[in-house]
Every structure is written in structure tokens, then in C-alpha cells.
Amino acid sequence: xxxxxxxxGLMLMGFCCRLTAQPIHIAVASNFTHTMQTxxxxxxxxxxxxxxxxxxxxxxxxxxITQGAPFQLFFSAxxxxxxxxxxxGLAVVASxxxxxxxxxxxxxxxxxxxxxxxxILQQGRFKKLALANPRFAPxxxxxYEVLARHQLVRATQKKWVQGENISQTLQxxxxxxxxxxxxxxxxxxxxxxxxxxxKWLIPEHMHQPIKQDALLLNSGSASKGAKDFMxxxxxxxxxxxxxxxxxxxxxxxxxxKPS
Amino acid sequence: MxxxxxxxxxxxxxxxxxxxxxxxxxxxxxPIAWWLARTRSWLKGPIGAIVALPLVLPPTVLGxxxxxxxxPNGPVGQLTQTLGLGTLAFTFWxxxxxxMIYSMPFVIQPIQNAMEALGDRPMEVAATLGASPWDQFxxxxxxxxxxGFITAAILGFAHTVGEFGIVLMIGGNIPGETKVVxxxxxxxxxxxxxxxxxxxxxxxLVFCFVVLLALYSLQRKGxxxxxxxxxxx
Amino acid sequence: xxxxxxxxxxILARFKLCYADAANKGFILDxxxxxxxxxxxxxxxxxxxxxxxxxxxxxxxxxxQFGHLQVQDQVWQNATSFVPTHKRPIGFVFQEASLFGHLSxxxxxxxxxxxxxxxxxxxxxxxxxDIMGIEALLPRLPENLxxxxxxxxxxxxxxxxxxxxxxMDEPLASLDTARKQQLLPYIERLGCDFNLxxxxxxxxxxxxxxxxxxALVLEQGKxxxxxxxxxxxxxLNGPFGVGNETGAIIxxxxxxxxxxxxxxxxxxxxxQLWLPDxxxxxxxxxxxxxxxxxxxxxLKPCAGxxxxxxxxxxxxxxxTDKSKxxxxxxxxxxxxxxxxxxxKKSVQELAIKTNDMMWAQIKSAAIVR
Numbered sequence: 001x002x003x004x005x006x007x008x009g010l011m012l013m014g015f016c017c018r019l020t021a022q023p024i025h026i027a028v029a030s031n032f033t034h035t036m037q038t039x040x041x042x043x044x045x046x047x048x049x050x051x052x053x054x055x056x057x058x059x060x061x062x063x064x065i066t067q068g069a070p071f072q073l074f075f076s077a078x079x080x081x082x083x084x085x086x087x088x089g090l091a092v093v094a095s096x097x098x099x100x101x102x103x104x105x106x107x108x109x110x111x112x113x114x115x116x117x118x119x120i121l122q123q124g125r126f127k128k129l130a131l132a133n134p135r136f137a138p139x140x141x142x143x144y145e146v147l148a149r150h151q152l153v154r155a156t157q158k159k160w161v162q163g164e165n166i167s168q169t170l171q172x173x174x175x176x177x178x179x180x181x182x183x184x185x186x187x188x189x190x191x192x193x194x195x196x197x198x199k200w201l202i203p204e205h206m207h208q209p210i211k212q213d214a215l216l217l218n219s220g221s222a223s224k225g226a227k228d229f230m231x232x233x234x235x236x237x238x239x240x241x242x243x244x245x246x247x248x249x250x251x252x253x254x255x256x257k258p259s
Numbered sequence: 260m261x262x263x264x265x266x267x268x269x270x271x272x273x274x275x276x277x278x279x280x281x282x283x284x285x286x287x288x289x290p291i292a293w294w295l296a297r298t299r300s301w302l303k304g305p306i307g308a309i310v311a312l313p314l315v316l317p318p319t320v321l322g323x324x325x326x327x328x329x330x331p332n333g334p335v336g337q338l339t340q341t342l343g344l345g346t347l348a349f350t351f352w353x354x355x356x357x358x359m360i361y362s363m364p365f366v367i368q369p370i371q372n373a374m375e376a377l378g379d380r381p382m383e384v385a386a387t388l389g390a391s392p393w394d395q396f397x398x399x400x401x402x403x404x405x406x407g408f409i410t411a412a413i414l415g416f417a418h419t420v421g422e423f424g425i426v427l428m429i430g431g432n433i434p435g436e437t438k439v440v441x442x443x444x445x446x447x448x449x450x451x452x453x454x455x456x457x458x459x460x461x462x463x464l465v466f467c468f469v470v471l472l473a474l475y476s477l478q479r480k481g482x483x484x485x486x487x488x489x490x491x492x
Numbered sequence: 493x494x495x496x497x498x499x500x501x502x503i504l505a506r507f508k509l510c511y512a513d514a515a516n517k518g519f520i521l522d523x524x525x526x527x528x529x530x531x532x533x534x535x536x537x538x539x540x541x542x543x544x545x546x547x548x549x550x551x552x553x554x555x556x557q558f559g560h561l562q563v564q565d566q567v568w569q570n571a572t573s574f575v576p577t578h579k580r581p582i583g584f585v586f587q588e589a590s591l592f593g594h595l596s597x598x599x600x601x602x603x604x605x606x607x608x609x610x611x612x613x614x615x616x617x618x619x620x621x622d623i624m625g626i627e628a629l630l631p632r633l634p635e636n637l638x639x640x641x642x643x644x645x646x647x648x649x650x651x652x653x654x655x656x657x658x659x660m661d662e663p664l665a666s667l668d669t670a671r672k673q674q675l676l677p678y679i680e681r682l683g684c685d686f687n688l689x690x691x692x693x694x695x696x697x698x699x700x701x702x703x704x705x706x707a708l709v710l711e712q713g714k715x716x717x718x719x720x721x722x723x724x725x726x727x728l729n730g731p732f733g734v735g736n737e738t739g740a741i742i743x744x745x746x747x748x749x750x751x752x753x754x755x756x757x758x759x760x761x762x763x764q765l766w767l768p769d770x771x772x773x774x775x776x777x778x779x780x781x782x783x784x785x786x787x788x789x790x791l792k793p794c795a796g797x798x799x800x801x802x803x804x805x806x807x808x809x810x811x812t813d814k815s816k817x818x819x820x821x822x823x824x825x826x827x828x829x830x831x832x833x834x835x836k837k838s839v840q841e842l843a844i845k846t847n848d849m850m851w852a853q854i855k856s857a858a859i860v861r
């Protein structure tokens with residue numbers, strides 16, 4: 001009788017432990033990697049919740065989620081994929097919000113190469129211009145917009161080299177195989193600020209804001225930890241971290257409809 | 260489910276790339292395979308390991324190092340620039356060079372194995388019949404090693420068609436120049452154009468299967484030719 | 493070793509060939525010898541005696557650490573120069589047929605013809621094909637030939653290169669007995685028909701007895717005998733006296749046939765023998781083998797014996813035999829050497845001594861060529 005009670009107690013304890021100790025899985029767009037790691041470190045200071053991060057291109061992560069990958073949260077590099085997940089009923093209603101707004105920069109690894117960004121583009125004083133693939137990469141789409149706005153698409157297209165994602169684009173420019181390219185500001189700050197080179201921070205009015213949305217997926221609907229993390233990301237502390245990393249903050253962080 | 264112009268361009272580019280790489284590797288790889296098969300020098304080990312390296316190296320590692328090396332500050336980049344060729348990254352010929360390194364063991368090893376399997380006897384026989392070393396190579400070694408060459412061509416071609424990681428690193432996605440089929444399919448998936456991805460992937464699968472089937476049937480017709488050197492009562 | 497019967501046209505061979513691993517200090521081959529540049533010379537010895545190594549050195553397929561090779565008037569190898577294999581006017585027949593699998597029989601032959609240096613010699617081609625009997629095989633692929641057929645093609649191919657010296661490395665070793673017997677006549681004819689010196693490596697006593705005019709005997713890489721076959725076979729403790737097979741080799745000529753008794757008479761030197769008629773042509777030269785155990789001795793010719801062949805002989809030497817019961821006696825019969833195996837008891841009782849004149853009774857003789 002005593003043994004039975006003891007066993008039951010152990011089982012209950014185990015069950016409770018499992019509930020609270022269950023880590024949450026977050027799918028994160030690769031360009032947000034470093035910032036997300038900083039956020040998680042901060043989060044874990046005040047919570048016992050363990051977090052497991054998976055990085056990848058938004059397209060790949062989207063495909064995996066639609067095929068049943070076990071993520072509770074999805075931090076995309078754009079708005080489109082979270083919206084599609086919502087429409088397909090794979091996410092918790094009204095959980096989507098913009099966690100960061102990306103800033104585009106024209107960067108060259110060669111110091112003093114970019115004195116006046118716009119004139120360099122207009123004069124075409126370069127052999128190769130790197131940008132992320134405008135078909136599906138948000139920073140690439142923004143770069144395309146900037147060029148289109150200044151009627152530079154035709155003039156520069158022959159010199160484009162497209163990276164599959166923003167990290168690859170950066171590699172092209174960093175190795176100087178492309179003299180300059182459109183990268184994310186977040187790639188040039190913080191621990192990467194030692195890269196040097198020369199840059200032009202592109203004014204935000206030149207392109208549609210690169211809104212990066214996150215949402216709670218169905219498998220996270222019962223997870224207290226997942227919801228806690230979502231709330232944390234919206235907290236002032238987290239927003240400060242995101243800002244320092246080179247992003248802008250969305251003024252309205254609770255979104256129901258696409259902006 | 261038809262293929263777009265972009266898809267067709269990617270297919271043609273891929274075929275051009277695979278054919279060019281295979282032919283060049285057969286030409287460049289044959290003397291290397293011959294040396295590896297015949298040498299007794301201590302260098303055989305290290306050189307053999309270098310040739311085999313792309314077998315185990317992740318393509319992204321190779322692509323990464325090639326990107327650096329081909330850049331204006333890298334050794335290859337500096338060489339090409341002195342020759343007035345600019346840099347190789349983002350060009351068709353850059354892909355050719357990269358693919359040759361990547362597919363090298365797939366071409367060299369079957370040829371080397373075929374030549375090693377010959378042993379010394381065929382060349383000795385040819386020598387006693389008055390054939391000089393060059394004569395021996397062209398009239399005896401090459402014909403007898405033919406199965407090895409066919410395997411090498413098949414593997415080299417197929418491997419280059421399937422290449423992705425390296426192209427991703429140094430390709431730059433330029434239509435008609437470096438946008439090969441594997442990247443095109445990847446882009447369709449990223450852009451959520453699943454129907455297009457299906458069409459292109461399916462076509463490539465069928466094509467590759469047909470090519471391999473044809474080449475393997477060719478292989479089957481040739482019997483192992485060295486058997487006449489063994490004992491048979 | 494006194495070499496008395498080698499003419500001025502000869503092959504001078506000096507080779508020192510070391511083992512590949514440095515640990516083994518010995519020599520695979522250490523010879524300094526002279527061979528006749530005519531007829532069939534056998535290179536004989538047990539496995540590992542260096543016979544194949546010697547042949548390969550002569551062919552230039554092995555590069556001896558120290559080598560000197562002169563064939564008649566040409567130096568093929570010395571301290572400063574080395575003529576590569578493909579420039580030496582040799583033909584080589586390997587132990588396994590070694591035909592090119594990617595060419596037909598005709599293709600294999602044409603490979604040799606193309607490289608024979610002179611223009612197409614149709615006469616030679618027809619002669620070779622005819623003698624080796626390979627006309628029907630010409631369109632076939634090597635993999636569809638039997639072992640014996642392949643060797644015939646290999647020999648034909650070696651001949652078509654028009655060599656000045658033919659080297660054969662145990663060409664019959666990989667064949668069964670029946671095929672060996674089939675092929676021996678072809679090889680026998682080679683020496684005569686093509687006027688070609690042949691060096692023939694073998695560890696088979698039977699083959700050497702049938703084919704060779706001269707023999708070089710090797711043991712552990714060194715030359716232990718270098719003489720004509722008749723001389724070597726007549727030696728009391730010669731290299732070909734293995735067990736009960738000890739016997740003399742005699743070159744004779746068929747002079748008469750006796751149809752009534754189905755016998756034929758052969759002569760050698762000043763002696764003659766009657767043998768069963770095996771259909772040999774009159775006046776043809778034959779090689780006989782007379783085993784020592786088929787020769788017995790008497791002090792006087794006895795009448796009333798069933799043995800047809802009784803020859804006057806002189807005792808040259810007496811020596812011990814492998815068996816404790818018998819001795820080997822070397823005899824001279826009409827200028828030709830014979831061997832007899834006699835019990836020690838009889839030697840004692842008949843008081844047989846050197847230089848004695850006696851009578852030898854020969855029970856049988858085999859024609860080996």
C-alpha cells in the first residue's frame with residue numbers, strides 16, 4: 001500500500017515536471033539568428049522555460065511547418081508566410097504580430113568605396129552588385145524596390161548576383177566577389193561591426209517596410225511557455241535589444257490584419 | 260504543367276555544364292588516374308587522398324573555400340586577374356572549375372580502378388610486340404579500360420547535374436550563366452511555387468533516369484575484357 | 493663449366509637481380525653465362541630457381557641491378573645503356589595466353605604484323621597460320637577459345653613480329669596433359685621451320701627432353717649446368733635423373749622399315765637398334781630416350797635371349813644411385829653415351845670396372861621427338 005502511494009507520487013511529480021520542463025521549439029528566420037539568441041539568453045534569466053531554436057530560410061521553415069514540423073512559434077523574415085499559415089488554419093487566431101522591421105543597407109567591404117550610395121548605383125561604378133533573390137527574400141524585394149524607384153533595374157540587372165538569402169548575399173560582398181550589395185543593417189552591427197568597409201543606410205521611405213512577423217502555431221496553443229515568450233518579445237526590454245541589433249520597432253505590435 | 264522559359268534555360272545550362280565538366284575531367288583526369296594506377300612513389304597516398312577529398316567534404320565547405328579563393332584577394336582570383344580574366348565567381352567557367360574539383364573523384368577513381376585491374380601483363384605483352392609506351396597506352400590500356408571510362412563519364416555527368424551546395428555558394432543565380440536546375444527548383448520552393456517545383460523536379464528525374472538507363476545498357480554489352488589473361492581450361 | 497659446343501654466334505648474359513625488399517640480402521638471379529643462338533635451349537630448374545626472372549631480364553621486362561646482355565653481334569644491355577623491350581627484336585610467349593581481349597584473333601595477329609617493322613609479308617602470315625593451325629579461329633574473340641587454341645594464337649602472334657629470338661615462359665604449364673601433347677609438335681617445328689633460336693623456360697622434365705637441344709639448369713638463381721641435352725642426360729648425377737626417370741637421350745635416324753615384323757631400324761653413331769614401327773618416315777631424325785632401368789649388362793652376348801637389341805659398350809664410369817641397392821653406370825655405345833642401372837650385387841659379382849668392354853641389353857626405347 002505504501003509502495004503504491006510512493007509510486008503514484010513519483011508518477012505525478014514526473015508528470016508535473018514534464019509539463020513545466022517541456023522546452024519550446026521556435027522556428028527562426030536565419031537573418032534574425034544572432035538577435036534571437038540574445039533574446040533567449042535574456043528570457044532565460046527570468047524564466048525556467050527552456051528554448052530550442054531552429055534556424056533556416058523562411059521558405060524552408062514554412063514548408064516544414066505545413067508538413068507538421070513540431071514548432072510552437074515561428075519568427076519569419078516577412079509577413080507573407082505567417083499570413084499564409086493563418087489562412088490555412090495552422091496558427092492560433094490573432095496571435096500574429098510584427099516583432100521587428102528590417103533596415104536595408106548598401107554595403108561594400110572596401111573602405112571608402114561607397115561615398116554617395118545613390119550616385120554609385122546610378123553611375124554603375126562596380127562590376128557586381130549583390131542582393132538577395134527578390135522573388136522570395138524580403139530584403140531582396142526591398143532592394144529591388146529601391147532600384148526600381150530610381151529607374152536603375154534595367155541599368156544594373158546585368159551586374160546582379162543573387163544570394164538565396166541575406167546571409168549568402170553578405171558573403172558575396174564580404175569576400176569582395178561583389179564590390180557592393182544590399183544587406184541587412186543587423187548584419188553590420190554588434191559583433192559584426194568590425195567588418196568595416198563603407199555603407200549607405202537606405203532611407204526607410206525608399207521601400208516598403210520590411211516587416212518581420214511572428215505567430216503562435218497550433219502546437220503551441222496549449223503551451224504556457226510559448227505564450228510567455230511571445231509576451232517577452234513584446235516587452236520593452238526585448239524591444240530594446242531588437243532595436244540595438246539594427247531593426248526598427250513596430251509602433252503597433254498587436255496586429256490582426258496585414259498592414 | 261509545362262516548363263517556363265526560365266526552367267528551360269536552367270535545364271540547358273545544367274546540361275551544358277555537366278557535359279563540359281565531364282569532358283574536361285575525362286581529359287585531365289586520365290593522366291592523373293594513370294599515374295595513380297602505376298606509380299610506386301610515396302606520393303601516391305597523399306595525392307590519392309587529395310583526389311578523394313571531395314567525396315567526403317561537404318559541398319558547402321568546398322564552395323565556401325572556393326568563394327574566398329576566387330575572390331580578388333584569393334590566390335585563384337589574383338591569378339585570373341593577372342591573366343586578364345577577372346574573377347571566376349558568378350561565371351559559367353567558375354562553375355566549371357568548381358564542378359571539376361567537386362566531381363573529380365567520381366571520374367578519376369573508376370578510371371584508376373580499371374587501369375589498376377589491368378595489371379602489368381597487357382603492357383608487357385604489347386612491349387614484346389614492339390609497342391612503345393605511348394603506343395601501349397593508346398592501343399591497349401585505353402581500349403581495355405573502356406568500362407572504367409564509361410562509368411567515369413556516367414558518374415561525372417550525373418554528379419554535376421545534381422550539384423547544389425557549390426553552385427549556391429559561388430553561382431550568384433545568374434540566368435543562363437549560373438542558374439542551374441537544382442537552384443531553380445530551390446527558388447521555386449522558396450517562392451512557394453510548388454507546382455513549378457514539381458514540374459521541373461519531375462522532368463529532371465525522368466531525364467536523368469533515361470540517360471543513366473541508356474548508359475548502363477551500353478556498359479552491360481561490354482564483357483569484362485581482362486578475363487582472357489586468366490586461366491581458363 | 494666448360495662449354496664445348498656453343499658456336500661463335502651466341503647469347504652472352506650476365507645478370508644480378510636483387511630481391512625487391514631490402515631485408516632479403518640474397519639474389520633472385522646471379523648468372524654469368526653463354527647460350528647458343530640457335531635451336532631450342534631449355535632453361536630448366538625447380539620453382540623459384542630464377543628461370544622466369546632470367547627470361548624476363550633477357551626480354552628487358554625486368555631491369556637487373558647489374559646487367560649485361562649481348563645477342564650475337566648486338567649489345568642489348570650494359571652498364572651504360574639499356575635497349576627497352578619494345579626495341580628488342582624478340583617474341584615472347586607468356587605462361588597464360590595473354591591475348592588482347594578487345595581484339596579478335598585476327599586483330600591480335602595484325603597488332604604484331606603492324607609492328608614487325610617491314611611491310612606486310614603475306615607469305616609469312618600464311619605460313620604461320622598454317623603451321624599453327626589457326627585459320628578457322630581468325631574471326632573469333634579470345635574469350636571464345638580454349639586454352640590450347642589461345643596458346644597457339646599467342647605463339648603465332650609472337651612469330652609474326654619477326655623476332656630474332658623467341659622467348660617462351662612455360663607456355664604449356666597452364667594446359668592439361670591432353671592439350672600439352674597436342675601443342676608439343678607445334679613447338680617442335682618452330683625451331684626448324686622458322687630458323688629461330690628459342691629460349692624455353694620449363695620445370696617439366698618431359699617437355700625439356702622432348703624439345704630442347706641444349707639446356708641451362710638453374711638452382712636458387714645460379715647456373716648449375718649449361719650443356720647439350722645429350723651430354724646432360726648422359727651424366728651420372730645429371731639434373732634430369734629424377735628418381736626412376738634417369739636415362740640417356742640419343743639423336744638417331746630411321747634407316748629401314750621391316751614390314752613383316754612391324755619393326756624399324758634406327759642408327760646412331762656406329763650402333764643400331766630395332767624398335768617397334770611407329771610409322772616414322774624413313775631417313776627422318778628422331779630423338780630416343782633410353783631409361784637406365786631398361787639397360788642391363790652382360791659379360792658376353794647371350795644367345796637365346798628375347799631382347800632384340802644388344803650393343804657392345806665400354807664402361808666409362810660407375811656411381812652411386814638414389815637407391816642403396818643399385819648403381820648407375822655410364823657407358824659408351826658406338827660414340828654415344830648410355831646409362832644403365834645395375835644392382836650393386838651384380839657389379840660386384842661381374843667385377844665391373846671402368847674401361848671394361850661389355851654388352852648392353854636394351855629392353856625398350858621411347859621416341860620423344
